Amino acid sequence: MNAQTNTETRAVIGTDKAAYRNYAAPQISEAQQRVREFYRLNHTHQTHDFARAKKAEFLSFSRQRMTPWDALDYLNTLVDDSDPDTALPQIDHLVQTAEAMRADGQPDWMVLTGFVHDLGKVLCLFGEPQWAVVGDTFPTGCAYSPKIVYGEFFKHNADASNAELQTKHGVYKANCGLDQVHMSWGHDEYLYHLLRDHLPMEALYMIRYHSFYSWHKEGDYDHLCDAQDRAMLPWVQRFNPYDLYSKNPNRPVLKDVKPYYEDLMAKYLPAQLQF
Numbered sequence: 571m572n573a574q575t576n577t578e579t580r581a582v583i584g585t586d587k588a589a590y591r592n593y594a595a596p597q598i599s600e601a602q603q604r605v606r607e608f609y610r611l612n613h614t615h616q617t618h619d620f621a622r623a624k625k626a627e628f629l630s631f632s633r634q635r636m637t638p639w640d641a642l643d644y645l646n647t648l649v650d651d652s653d654p655d656t657a658l659p660q661i662d663h664l665v666q667t668a669e670a671m672r673a674d675g676q677p678d679w680m681v682l683t684g685f686v687h688d689l690g691k692v693l694c695l696f697g698e699p700q701w702a703v704v705g706d707t708f709p710t711g712c713a714y715s716p717k718i719v720y721g722e723f724f725k726h727n728a729d730a731s732n733a734e735l736q737t738k739h740g741v742y743k744a745n746c747g748l749d750q751v752h753m754s755w756g757h758d759e760y761l762y763h764l765l766r767d768h769l770p771m772e773a774l775y776m777i778r779y780h781s782f783y784s785w786h787k788e789g790d791y792d793h794l795c796d797a798q799d800r801a802m803l804p805w806v807q808r809f810n811p812y813d814l815y816s817k818n819p820n821r822p823v824l825k826d827v828k829p830y831y832e833d834l835m836a837k838y839l840p841a842q843l844q845f
């Protein structure tokens with residue numbers, strides 16, 4: 571976690587979309603080095619066993635009860651090391667994402683999804699390192715897509731030398747459905763389980779797979795998908811531009827929009843959540 575305010579990679583609304591998620595600019599800035607080091611750690615340590623162990627550790631939800639607002643307050647202190655596009659605190663990113671959806675007239679459950687989609691980053695509050703919380707996600711236990719960013723670092727992953735885990739389907743059956751797949755562990759999977767009883771399926775797909783770029787952006791891993799995954803993919807893709815292109819360095823004023831989001835949270839979520 572850090573509070574870097576490097577302005578070099580901040581993206582501004584209205585700039586060329588190619589400027590976002592640019593991991594390979596000719597001159598490596600301090601922020602890009604931070605992202606690169608992040609993925610070195612992430613791809614080295616996110617093994618199949620690690621992903622399963624973290625599910626066992628965190629999906630019992632035995633840590634603490636908090637209101638969703640308490641969790642959002644905590645996110646105010648967090649800057650995501652894996653994000654090359656913003657150095658603003660997370661709460662600003664959530665407000666920007668949701669407000670862009672609201673301005674476009676998206677359904678209210680989707681606006682709420684935009685507002686909470688990174689709430690799972692409270693895992694950092696429980697002492698988890700950023701490489702186990704944020705960044706693009708990928709299936710563990712099978713071959714890595716060549717489209718995954720910084721894929722060269724998978725050579726340091728213990729699973730890379732286990733032939734059984736490096737076949738196309740690995741430990742999975744063809745078209746088993748993504749629900750059966752152990753994704754690399756992080757805030758997406760955690761928040762999905764936290765909110766699974768409260769939001770529509772489309773929203774839950776957005777939350778669970780919003781960082782699975784090699785699937786929703788690159789079109790890989792269809793061989794692990796079932797009919798439901800394919801039906802939900804357009805919703806994940808509909809979510810993505812708001813997550814990505816709403817990032818801009820102008821800090822939104824939370825208090826101006828807070829009453830709207832308080833009502834929206836009250837409509838869909840319980841007053842307290844068991845984290």
Ligand SMILES: [Fe+2]
Nearest residue numbers: 687688780781
């Ligand atoms: Fe996220």
Ligand SMILES: [Fe+2]
Nearest residue numbers: 663687688813
């Ligand atoms: Fe996000």
